[in-house]
Amino acid sequence: MIKKFIKKTIFFFILTSLLFFSINMCYENFVLKKTLLAKTDAQFIDANKEGINILFLGASHTKRGINPLLIPNSFNYASADENYAETYYKLKTLIEKKQLKPQIIILPLELNSFTSKRIERFNNGWYWKKYIDFQEFAKFNPKFSILEAEITSTFPVLGNGLDFLSIIIKGKSEMVKGHKRTYRDFSQISNKEQEAIVKANSHFKNTKLIDERLVFYLKRILDLAKENNIKVLVIKFPITEEYYKASLRYIQDIEKFNDITEGIVNDRKDVILVDYQRLYWGNYSLFHNSDHLNAKGAEEFTQVIKKDIENILKEKNNNLLKRKKPKKIIFKE
Amino acid sequence: MLFNSLHFLIFFPIVVLIYFSIPHKYRWILLLVSSYYFYMSWKAEYIILIIISTLIDYIVAIEIYKSKNQRKRKFFLSLSILVNIGLLFAFKYFNFFNDQMRLLFNHFSLAYNIPAFKVLLPVGISFYTFQTLCYSIDVYRNKIKPLKHLGKFAVYVSFFPQLVAGPIERASHLIPQFFEKHNFDYRRVVQGLKITLWGFFLKIVVADRLAIIVDTVFNNIYDYKGFSLIFGTYFFGFQIYCDFAGYSFIAIGTAKILGFSLINNFRRPFLAKNIAEFWRRWHISLSTWFRDYAFTPFYLKLKKNRIISKFSQKMQHNISFILSTLVTLTLLGLWHGANWTFLAFGFYHSLMISLYYLTKKYWDRMNKYIQILLTFHITAFGWILFRANSISESFYAITHLFTGLNQIKDYILNTNLSKGIASNFLGLGSPDKILIAVLLIGFVEGAHILQEHISIEKYLRTRPFIRWSCYLLLLFGILLFGVFNKTPFIYFQF
Numbered sequence: 001m002i003k004k005f006i007k008k009t010i011f012f013f014i015l016t017s018l019l020f021f022s023i024n025m026c027y028e029n030f031v032l033k034k035t036l037l038a039k040t041d042a043q044f045i046d047a048n049k050e051g052i053n054i055l056f057l058g059a060s061h062t063k064r065g066i067n068p069l070l071i072p073n074s075f076n077y078a079s080a081d082e083n084y085a086e087t088y089y090k091l092k093t094l095i096e097k098k099q100l101k102p103q104i105i106i107l108p109l110e111l112n113s114f115t116s117k118r119i120e121r122f123n124n125g126w127y128w129k130k131y132i133d134f135q136e137f138a139k140f141n142p143k144f145s146i147l148e149a150e151i152t153s154t155f156p157v158l159g160n161g162l163d164f165l166s167i168i169i170k171g172k173s174e175m176v177k178g179h180k181r182t183y184r185d186f187s188q189i190s191n192k193e194q195e196a197i198v199k200a201n202s203h204f205k206n207t208k209l210i211d212e213r214l215v216f217y218l219k220r221i222l223d224l225a226k227e228n229n230i231k232v233l234v235i236k237f238p239i240t241e242e243y244y245k246a247s248l249r250y251i252q253d254i255e256k257f258n259d260i261t262e263g264i265v266n267d268r269k270d271v272i273l274v275d276y277q278r279l280y281w282g283n284y285s286l287f288h289n290s291d292h293l294n295a296k297g298a299e300e301f302t303q304v305i306k307k308d309i310e311n312i313l314k315e316k317n318n319n320l321l322k323r324k325k326p327k328k329i330i331f332k333e
Numbered sequence: 334m335l336f337n338s339l340h341f342l343i344f345f346p347i348v349v350l351i352y353f354s355i356p357h358k359y360r361w362i363l364l365l366v367s368s369y370y371f372y373m374s375w376k377a378e379y380i381i382l383i384i385i386s387t388l389i390d391y392i393v394a395i396e397i398y399k400s401k402n403q404r405k406r407k408f409f410l411s412l413s414i415l416v417n418i419g420l421l422f423a424f425k426y427f428n429f430f431n432d433q434m435r436l437l438f439n440h441f442s443l444a445y446n447i448p449a450f451k452v453l454l455p456v457g458i459s460f461y462t463f464q465t466l467c468y469s470i471d472v473y474r475n476k477i478k479p480l481k482h483l484g485k486f487a488v489y490v491s492f493f494p495q496l497v498a499g500p501i502e503r504a505s506h507l508i509p510q511f512f513e514k515h516n517f518d519y520r521r522v523v524q525g526l527k528i529t530l531w532g533f534f535l536k537i538v539v540a541d542r543l544a545i546i547v548d549t550v551f552n553n554i555y556d557y558k559g560f561s562l563i564f565g566t567y568f569f570g571f572q573i574y575c576d577f578a579g580y581s582f583i584a585i586g587t588a589k590i591l592g593f594s595l596i597n598n599f600r601r602p603f604l605a606k607n608i609a610e611f612w613r614r615w616h617i618s619l620s621t622w623f624r625d626y627a628f629t630p631f632y633l634k635l636k637k638n639r640i641i642s643k644f645s646q647k648m649q650h651n652i653s654f655i656l657s658t659l660v661t662l663t664l665l666g667l668w669h670g671a672n673w674t675f676l677a678f679g680f681y682h683s684l685m686i687s688l689y690y691l692t693k694k695y696w697d698r699m700n701k702y703i704q705i706l707l708t709f710h711i712t713a714f715g716w717i718l719f720r721a722n723s724i725s726e727s728f729y730a731i732t733h734l735f736t737g738l739n740q741i742k743d744y745i746l747n748t749n750l751s752k753g754i755a756s757n758f759l760g761l762g763s764p765d766k767i768l769i770a771v772l773l774i775g776f777v778e779g780a781h782i783l784q785e786h787i788s789i790e791k792y793l794r795t796r797p798f799i800r801w802s803c804y805l806l807l808l809f810g811i812l813l814f815g816v817f818n819k820t821p822f823i824y825f826q827f
Contacts, residue, residue, distance in 0.1 A: 001519045002353075016808060023813070121818075148339060152817070161813025162769065194556070201553040 020155075027157035028126075030167055036063075037079055037127045040178045047075045047177055052100060054309060056178075057087050058108035061237035065293040066106070067302045068177040071309065076178035078108075079127075083118040084217035085140075089131040091221060095228055104231040104309060107221065109273065111239075111247045112203040114218075114261060116211040125153030140213055181295035187284035192242050196290035200246035209251060215264055222268055231312060234265045236275040238301060243290035244277060274308060276301070334374040336583045337537055338819050344371070345587060352591055357514040364488045364511075364591075371493040372457070379455040382420055387483075387490045389416045390465040394472040394479035406473060413469035417462040424455055429671030457497035459668060463622055465490055468504040470626055477505050485511045494588040498580050498824040500598040500618035507593070515592025525589030527804070532582030533815075534807045539773045540575035541816035543568045546761050546770060547720070554726045559737040561761055562730050569720045570713050571774045574602065576823045577616070601781040606704040607696060608685045608711055623665050632657040654690065659683040669719070674727055678718040685711055769814075 032038055044052075047068075054074035056066045062078035077090070087107070094100040112118070119141065122128075129149075138144045152158055174181050189195060225232045251257045265273045279301070280286050286297030293301055334340050348367045352360055373380050393413040397406050427450050438445035468489070471477045480486045489508050495501075550557050550565030557565065581598035588595045596618050605611035612620045635641055635653035642649060659680070666679015689696060696704065714731075721727035758764045783789060793800040 002517050005517070005519050005522060012804075016805065019805070019809070020812060023809070145339070151339075158812060159815050159817045161809075162765070165765065197553070197556045198549070201549070201556065205552055 020157075024155050024157045027160070027163070031160075031163045032126060032156060034166065036175060036180060037124060039175050040077065040079060043175065043178055044075060044077060048098075048100065053103045054106070055094075055100075055102040055104070056106045057091065058082060058106075059110075059113075060180075060292060061108050061110055062106070063178070063180045064182060064288060065237050065298050065301055066305065067179045067181070067295075067298045069179070070299065070302045071306050074177070078178065081118070081121075081123065084113070084214045084221060085119055085137065086128060086132065088217045088221045088224065089128070089133070089137070091224060093131045095224070101228065102230055104233060104312060105225060106233045106235060106305070106309070107218075109234045109236050109261060109265065111244075111251060111257075114210040114214045115204065116208040117203070119211055119213050119217075122149060122152075124156075125149050126156040129153040140216065179298065181298070182288045182292075183295055184288045185285055185294065186240065186287035186289055189284075189289075192240065192284070192290065193246075196240060196242035196246040197249075199243060199290050200249065204247060204250035209257065210260060218264055222265070222271060226268075226270065232268075232271045233308060233312060234271060234273045235305065235308075236273075236277045237291075238276050238279045238286075238293060238297070239291045240284065240287055241278075241281045246290070272308075272312060276304070279304070334371050335819055335821060336580065337533070337817075337822075340374065349590060353517050361482075361485050361488050361511060364492065365484060368488065368491040368493040368496060372491065372496060375456055375497075376453065379453075382424075382455055382458065383461060383491050384487075386417060386420065386462060386465050387487045389413060390469050390490070391480070391483055391486050394469050395481070397469065397472050398479045410469060410473045413466065417466045421458060421462050423450065424452060424458055426667075426671045460499045460501055461490055461496060463501050463619075467501070467622060467626060471504055477508075480504075480508055492588070492593075494584040494591075494593075495595055498577070498584070498822055499616075500581055500584065500596045501622050502595060502618070506596065510593050513592070518592070521592065522590050525586045525591075527586070528582050528589060529586030530804070530807050530811075532579045532584075532586055533811050534579075535575040535582065535777065536579030536822070537815035537817070538810050539777055540572050540579055541818070541820045542766075542773060542814070543572035543575070543770055544820055545816070546767065547572050549761060551720050551722070551726075554721065554730055558733040559735065562734050564761060564767075566713050566717055566720075566730075566734075568770060568774075570603070570709075570716045571777070573716065573719070573823055574599070575777065580822045580824060601785060603709055603712075603778065604705055604781060604785055605708050606701060607693075607708055608682065608689050611708055611712055612682070612686070619665065619668070623661050623668075627664060628657050628661040631660060651691075655687045658686050658690075662686065673724045674718050674721055677724060677727065678715055681715050681718055685715075 051073055052075045054068075054071055056062050056068065056074065056076045056078055058078040059082040060078070060080040062076060063080060066076050066078075068074040068076045077094075079086075082090075091105070120143065122144065134144075134146045134149050138146050186192065222232060224230075248254060262273060265271050280293075280297065286293055286300060288294035288297070334344065344367070348363065351363055355363060369380055369383075372383065390413055393409045396409045400406050400409070431447055431449060434447070435445045468477075472479050480489070485508070488511055489502075489504065492502075492507070547565055547569045550561060551569065554562075578599040585595045585597065598617050600614040600617065602611055602614040605614050632653050635656055636649055638653075641652050644652065660683075662683030663676060663679040666675045666677070666682065669675040669678070699707075717730045717734075718727045721730055758767045761767055780789070793803065
């Protein structure tokens with residue numbers, strides 16, 4: 001009886017394994033290669049041939065909000081949901097293994113940049129295993145399981161079968177130099193407040209607002225940049241008033257919150273922080289949703305950022321960067 | 334340890350392998366060690382509570398059995414009840430009652446200095462205390478003899494497949510199985526694997542997918558109204574079923590692999606034709622526990638009550654029945670957790686059952702499908718009380734269920750797929766995710782309807798191709814569409 005069981009188990013195991021490996025292979029070839037992450041990497045290789053001096057990093061705000069076509073020798077290497085830890089490992093790999101030496105990197109500093117949620121989830125292991133040293137990462141994240149990360153990164157199809165739908169349903173977004181262009185117009189949404197509340201809930205509910213691990217990784221990014229003589233511009237991306245107000249339901253003491261989060265950056269004399277959160281308040285047609293710019297918004301905003309970058313780079317030429325960090329952050333309305 | 338974790342996927346095959354490799358007389362040791370390990374991998378120190386409960390009921394049962402003196406027997410039974418309910422009260426209900434007392438004292442501006450008991454709720458405490466309690470009561474009622482083998486009794490209390498969320502097993506059913514020799518039985522093992530697979534599918538694929546939508550609504554309830562709340566409530570009904578039934582199936586399946594038969598905890602509850610039948614199909618081990626150890630004694634006591642016995646036989650029955658139902662179901666609600674919402678949930682169900690019995694002759698005349706539909710909606714309404722985080726939240730949800738119903742119209746008018754505007758359906762999530770959730774519910778309930786009419790097991794037995802296709806469908810359903818974020822089972826908190 002045991003023999004029969006073992007025989008059938010082996011047969012079942014071989015059959016399912018073969019099927020599973022085939023599906024996983026299909027997933028890697030037909031789904032993953034079409035993801036924004038894979039496309040970004042491919043576009044990076046092309047852009048790098050021409051040289052990259054200005055590198056935009058971060059998460060979806062950067063991804064949707066910066067159009068590098070408008071800034072020569074720049075590339076948008078952000079990815080949705082990316083946290084500072086992932087950005088750190090990515091930058092480290094680019095500098096150490098790919099010998100990339102940009103003059104300046106641009107990082108986001110958002111209201112939800114430091115929430116525990118961001119570091120406690122680990123998605124797209126297949127992509128991040130190229131950058132992240134799991135052993136080292138686990139040291140700073142006791143809940144991170146190396147074994148699980150290895151399994152999910154080796155078999156990315158696990159739990160992601162719905163992604164096969166992307167072969168049938170084509171997304172309406174396009175990508176240029178790592179920038180995701182979307183054409184949704186937030187001004188056409190009737191219940192903006194409701195959408196902003198849902199967004200804020202998903203960002204801030206049941207999570208620590210400032211997770212020390214993310215603070216630690218942001219500092220590591222800044223240290224890494226300093227070691228490699230890379231200038232850093234940190235920006236707070238434009239958001240809608242509705243999202244800002246919805247966020248305040250969770251961030252009750254915004255002054256204190258800003259003091260802490262901006263303090264991490266303001267402590268560094270060589271880092272510039274610019275706050276654009278209120279830049280487009282009331283101008284809904286520039287937004288994709290309550291906290292992201294659309295393609296039109298990205299074009300406008302990139303022009304603004306371009307000037308900032310030019311100023312910073314000019315300051316370097318005139319040896320003006322040694323000036324002290326302004327006490328008050330620049331507040332553009 | 335969670336069933337839906339990598340840890341369990343490694344742990345269980347090792348236990349099975351050793352279990353069938355060692356002689357029968359040593360197997361209880363393996364089961365005890367593995368059960369304690371299973372529990373301790375969550376919070377090691379809380380094993381002491383299981384050991385206390387085990388030792389007390391082991392000794393108490395022997396003393397009850399030995400004693401011929403009724404007062405002494407009652408004393409030992411009371412001791413068992415006191416210890417088990419005491420543990421339950423201390424860890425589960427103390428802070429709730431303490432908070433209520435504090436509120437009451439504050440209301441009258443009186444000082445109240447009893448501090449909160451800051452401790453984590455031990456996982457499964459409501460299950461194993463009820464299991465040991467029914468053992469002592471059964472010995473007291475002379476239904477069973479006490480078990481002399483302390484080790485096997487300890488396994489009965491802590492048997493890992495059903496330790497943390499049931500089914501609550503009766504001693505008369507489970508204990509004899511520890512004395513039976515279970516050889517490796519191919520058919521039984523395969524059947525156990527199939528049940529386990531179905532349990533994993535319900536939990537990882539259906540319940541955890543629905544949880545994403547349900548949590549969005551119920552964790553931010555004041556931001557929702559109308560159809561969003563209605564969908565959230567429907568989805569929660571199916572989520573809790575798939576979550577808990579999923580757990581029960583995994584428990585039953587894994588126990589079966591080892592040779593044990595556990596009580597079936599669910600019997601397609603959403604196909605119940607009335608609310609009383611719903612409770613005969615939902616969490617059967619708990620509802621029968623309350624029937625045998627709370628409802629029946631209370632009912633008999635009431636019937637003998639001096640005041641009630643003055644009424645006619647029919648009235649005596651009606652009054653005793655309704656009062657017993659009110660008390661038992663309210664207690665059953667409170668069993669779930671220390672919150673007014675659970676109390677309200679139990680009270681609501683007791684009212685519905687009483688109402689059903691009073692209107693039975695009219696209800697039973699209705700079309701079968703209307704009965705099922707109405708029963709489903711009565712239970713769905715109860716889920717609002719169950720899932721809401723507070724009474725005020727449940728009140729908000731109930732009063733806003735039918736407001737702003739033009740949301741759907743607005744949604745359709747605002748939807749412009751070519752511009753990618755329809756990214757969020759009524760604030761619940763992307764439309765494709767909602768569609769998948771609906772399809773999954775359809776799949777599960779479709780299987781239930783089919784099972785209600787034919788025996789799927791019997792049907793598949795003679796059709797190997799379809800049978801294997803079903804295995805693969807479930808397995809790949811889990812692998813491809815499962816949510817692997819180790820979402821704990823809802824009933825772990827109870």
